[in-house]
């Protein structure tokens with residue numbers, strides 16, 4: 001029996017797929033082309049330098065100002081402050097990196113290039129995944145530069161060795177990747193970079209200063225300490241720090257990475273959905 | 280081809296209590312240009328947004344090449360090119376890289392993408408600037424690149440949202456040439472503009488939008504007929520001739536008028552056949568004319584008249 005073309009009365013004529021001049025690109029190609037585009041920013045020193053210099057500058061200031069912390073009783077004995085501080089810096093750098101994904105997206109939503117992509121025969125998700133990949137790679141590079149600078153200039157050299165520090169970088173990069181999705185979902189919602197920046201600033205402040213990033217939680221005043229102990233950022237910092245200091249707790253590391261994956265699983269579909277709708 | 284390439288039926292779009300579009304219907308046949316005229320906030324960009332699948336209509340139906348934009352947006356995207364109101368190109372990349380990017384996203388191989396990019400840069404006279412970053416382009420160059428980017432995939436229908444706003448006359452004319460060439464090759468174009476001359480030159484038919492409603496549509500000719508400010512003016516050589524000519528024209532049933540001591544007599548007429556009548560009357564009066572002109576109403580007149588009649 002031969003099947004002929006479906007001519008069911010009343011049904012809307014199925015739209016003939018118009019052959020594209022170039023046949024269309026698969027999702028993988030879309031993502032790689034789009035992330036490649038975002039990574040081209042790497043050739044522009046003006047866009048890359050601040051991201052590298054800022055943490056180094058902060059590192060200089062903090063390592064001087066808070067040196068006295070390492071003399072307090074709550075501080076782990078025999079650990080130099082820079083060894084203690086750097087893993088936290090990797091993690092905090094990731095918050096900024098995540099925020100950058102969101103801000104970049106709102107900027108492009110406003111200058112129209114996102115509208116162009118949305119009117120093209122490509123997946124909406126590719127645009128976001130492309131950005132996420134590019135920003136994650138960029139973040140990775142920034143972290144490694146920071147690590148090298150800390151080792152060469154500030155005498156960073158924790159007991160975990162190179163492997164431990166790379167483990168800390170991994171935790172930070174995974175965290176930055178997941179926060180990137182959170183901020184991209186937010187950006188599709190608020191739409192304006194001016195609106196996203198302050199939100200990011202507040203999130204940054206709360207998550208950071210009420211955590212064990214700069215001083216051990218035990219050294220904080222009561223109420224702040226209570227928050228620091230439940231602050232997810234504290235877990236990420238602990239995971240990164242223990243890795244760097246050579247006393248990794250598998251449970252903390254897995255919990256941190258697992259949380260990040262859960263965050264992305266929840267926020268990525270949200271981001272794609274609201275991004276599709278936002279004009 | 281019989282299916283209209285663009286078809287809107289009673290489309291509305293509400294933003295809260297604002298009705299950006301309020302029951303718009305229009306049709307654009309294959310291979311023609313529709314000029315969408317309207318002042319700020321008339322709903323032009325909203326309409327383009329719906330047709331290019333960026334926004335959903337609140338109610339009504341919109342089809343592009345026979346495909347419903349709500350039900351099969353992915354099919355619509357295979358057929359359209361969008362040049363938005365604000366140039367949508369990547370500032371950090373060169374013009375060449377921008378076109379390469381679009382071509383690659385459409386599935387072109389590196390070689391195909393490069394040759395398509397060069398072809399389009401050539402078409403828009405951007406070859407010299409091909410490898411400069413777009414952020415150093417002038418407004419006109421950026422606009423041309425933007426249009427080039429929307430042509431990479433050879434779309435059946437292109438949407439141009441105020442494509443020549445901010446361009447100098449030369450750049451504007453160059454862009455018009457490209458649009459005319461596309462249309463000759465069978466592309467269907469919907470173009471929004473604030474420039475009446477632009478619609479007059481490019482559009483096969485014109486739709487005037489005001490506060491989300493269609494207030495007039497037809498060919499430029501039809502719109503002009505509706506307003507009908509056609510006139511003939513003659514220039515005489517002196518005040519005496521002027522009085523002689525005016526008297527003769529009045530006897531012929533015309534109503535000439537002139538500025539206090541001007542030498543130009545202007546009179547409204549029904550159509551161009553009145554020119555003969557004017558010549559005969561002045562000739563019989565023995566007046567030697569220094570000049571004679573038949574004036575079509577401009578779209579400006581149409582536009583003003585329509586916008587006055589809806590209370591603006």
Ligand SMILES: Nc1ncnc2c1ncn2[C@@H]1O[C@H](COP(=O)(O)OP(=O)(O)OP(=O)(O)O)[C@@H](O)[C@H]1O
Pocket residue numbers: 294297298299317318319320321322323324325326364
């Ligand atoms: N996203 C939005 N949210 C709320 N109102 C909107 C939105 N987009 C458009 N509008 C409103 O809809 C109406 C039509 O806007 P639109 O941008 O379509 O006009 P336009 O004809 O393109 O104007 P212009 O000539 O200024 O570009 C305006 O009143 C505008 O304020």
Ligand SMILES: [Mg+2]
Pocket residue numbers: 323324325364440
């Ligand atoms: Mg507009």
